[in-house]
Amino acid sequence: MERIELDKATPLIRAEHAHRYRWAASLARGRVLDAACGVGYGAPILAQNSSVTHYTGIDRSHDALAIATRDFADAARSFVEGDVYKLPFADGSFDTVVSLETIEHLEDPARAIAEFKRVLAPGGILLGSVPSQAFELACRDAYGPNEHHKSEFDDEAVKELVGTVFLHSVQWDCWLQIVSVLGPRQWEPNRVWNCDSGAGAMRRLGSILFAAASLEADLPSEESLQRVDVYPATSVVEHERLTITWRDRTIRGQERTIGECTTYIARLEDQIRASAAEFAGVLERNQATIAQLDNRVQDYAAANARQKQMIDERVALIKKQDELVALRDATIAQQKTRLQDFDQALTSARARQAEVEEQALRDHQELTSKAAALQGELCTVQAALRAALAESASCQSSLAQTQRLLEESKTLVKHQADLIDKRTAFIKNLEAMIVDRDQAIRNQTLMIQERDTAIKNQTRMIDDRDAAIKKQTEMIDARDVWIRNLRAEIAALKGDLERQKSWSASLEVTLAERDLSLMQFEARLNERDILLSDTRAQYSSLMSELDRPLYCLKRTAKAMVKKVQPSGSSSPDATPVNGGSSR
Numbered sequence: 001m002e003r004i005e006l007d008k009a010t011p012l013i014r015a016e017h018a019h020r021y022r023w024a025a026s027l028a029r030g031r032v033l034d035a036a037c038g039v040g041y042g043a044p045i046l047a048q049n050s051s052v053t054h055y056t057g058i059d060r061s062h063d064a065l066a067i068a069t070r071d072f073a074d075a076a077r078s079f080v081e082g083d084v085y086k087l088p089f090a091d092g093s094f095d096t097v098v099s100l101e102t103i104e105h106l107e108d109p110a111r112a113i114a115e116f117k118r119v120l121a122p123g124g125i126l127l128g129s130v131p132s133q134a135f136e137l138a139c140r141d142a143y144g145p146n147e148h149h150k151s152e153f154d155d156e157a158v159k160e161l162v163g164t165v166f167l168h169s170v171q172w173d174c175w176l177q178i179v180s181v182l183g184p185r186q187w188e189p190n191r192v193w194n195c196d197s198g199a200g201a202m203r204r205l206g207s208i209l210f211a212a213a214s215l216e217a218d219l220p221s222e223e224s225l226q227r228v229d230v231y232p233a234t235s236v237v238e239h240e241r242l243t244i245t246w247r248d249r250t251i252r253g254q255e256r257t258i259g260e261c262t263t264y265i266a267r268l269e270d271q272i273r274a275s276a277a278e279f280a281g282v283l284e285r286n287q288a289t290i291a292q293l294d295n296r297v298q299d300y301a302a303a304n305a306r307q308k309q310m311i312d313e314r315v316a317l318i319k320k321q322d323e324l325v326a327l328r329d330a331t332i333a334q335q336k337t338r339l340q341d342f343d344q345a346l347t348s349a350r351a352r353q354a355e356v357e358e359q360a361l362r363d364h365q366e367l368t369s370k371a372a373a374l375q376g377e378l379c380t381v382q383a384a385l386r387a388a389l390a391e392s393a394s395c396q397s398s399l400a401q402t403q404r405l406l407e408e409s410k411t412l413v414k415h416q417a418d419l420i421d422k423r424t425a426f427i428k429n430l431e432a433m434i435v436d437r438d439q440a441i442r443n444q445t446l447m448i449q450e451r452d453t454a455i456k457n458q459t460r461m462i463d464d465r466d467a468a469i470k471k472q473t474e475m476i477d478a479r480d481v482w483i484r485n486l487r488a489e490i491a492a493l494k495g496d497l498e499r500q501k502s503w504s505a506s507l508e509v510t511l512a513e514r515d516l517s518l519m520q521f522e523a524r525l526n527e528r529d530i531l532l533s534d535t536r537a538q539y540s541s542l543m544s545e546l547d548r549p550l551y552c553l554k555r556t557a558k559a560m561v562k563k564v565q566p567s568g569s570s571s572p573d574a575t576p577v578n579g580g581s582s583r
Contacts, residue, residue: 016176016206020100021045023174023209024127027220028052030095033119035084035112036102040068043077046098056094058082084112092121100129101207103161104149110164117165125219126166126212129174130158135205144517158208166212170219175206244532247525254518261511272504279497286490293483300476307472311465318458325451332444339437346430353423360416360423367412374405 021042029051034042037057046055055077059065068079082088084102097116103109116126131139133154139146153161155171162169213219 016174017041017100018045020129020174020207020209021098023172024098024100025049025052027125027127027211028096028098029125031093031121032056032096032098033058033087033089033094035087035097035099035116036105037064037068037079039064040072040077040079042098042100043068043072047076052096054078056080058084058087060084084115087115087119089119091118092124093119095121095124096127097124098127100127101131103128104130104151104153107150109151109161113161113165123215123218124213126162127210128162128212129207129209132173132204132206132208133157135175135207138205153208155208158210162210162212167214168216168219169210169212172209173204173206174209175204247528251522251525258514258518261514265507265511268504268507272500275500276497279493282493283490286486286493289486290483290490293479293486297479297483300472300479304472304476307469311469314461314465318462321454321458325455328447328451332448335440335444339441342433342437346434349426349430353426356419356423360419363412364416367416370405371413 018041022045024042025046025048028046028049030053032046032052032055034040034046034055034057037043037059038061040057043055043057046052053076057065057068057077057079058081059068059079060081060083062081065079065081073079080088084099084106085108097120099112099116103112106112113126120126130153131149133152136146136149136152158171159169211219
């Protein structure tokens, strides 16, 4: 915050600030609030008015209030830390609010004016000041922009700002002016002077003073509005002397500042060069890292391609295995169907075998009974043959028939034995087929178990492959994130380097502008020195011109004294009289 300390200010600055407080003191009354009081130098000035019963200063700077409390606080003066946007006082706490050179520092002046109105009692008055817009422009041209000033005001802007809260307001002008003063040795300060404002000499570059109240009767009288208050500050010679001293001190300070800036710039250049070298090294390392990462990415891509090819091959192999498994399942199904058919055929064969065996047994029994019957018949026949040889001729045919029947019986028995052998062989073949079927079933079961194991292994391999692919994908994603972060860091480093370069360039431009301003300032100082030399020369010439008539007057007086005095007389009282007369 921009702040004035009177013990460190020039006489002109002290006079300017004290003059505004003297004006406020002439209008203040009752309980007075000094908003943004700074170090409190206005407290004793306002207290000079006997109408002021108590003074309260408020500022947001703790350090400034510590100085104010130390130097000016007493029973009738107090200082409070606070903000003009939110004054820590109840409504109607003060009869006068003073705020000089404050609102130009605020982002929201209307809010502060409203707070001033809130703490004013009925019949209270607001006294304030603000630099005029013309004065701000002149100062900006002479000294550069003021970073502490947020707003600019002319007469209409001040009237409009105050008029948002107060119904009535009046304005004054306060400015510093170099004037020529003429008057008697004994003069009265309150005497009206003649002021010639011709030729534009009275250009009012300074502050706008204003008083605001809710009632017009609470404003200053018409007489005070028409009065011109002149507050002597210092002589021109003293001001020039202080200006020259200040200029020399400023030049020395600027030379020190320039030296410090030069040293700082050299140090910055060294740092920039070191940083540039470091950044170049970092950039080179980062580029090498990026190249390595690109190589790794390519390796990862090749590995991924190989892995993808292996996966595709495994998928094709799995498909082939699935086809083989399906084919094997179909074969097993066919074999199962064949086994079922074989079982059915075996069952039917066994049934037929049982039927054949039963039929063979019946045939055997029948043949046996027939053989027994034939044997009995043979015995009967033989007995009959023996008994009736005579009848052999008639019985030859019966015997041949019987012999034929016997041969048929033997043939049938032999055929029955062949059938039994065939049945036995068929049963053995069936048993071998059953053993082969059981072995095939066991082999098929083993194949199914092996297939299930292979499927489980293949499933586990697929799961491992999926996990490896997922892990590889995560690694690739992490690698991509790391590469993006690394590229972002590289971009940030490049941005920092560019900002460093831009800052260095702007610093060089600023230094060049400062050097140009310094050269212009030195040129103005040289012009002032020339003007001061001319003024001193004119002053010396004027003094010389004044000394010559005085010298002639002294010589004339001495000659007249010599003519008046008798020659040779030397009165002791003559010298003082003449000396006094000469004086």
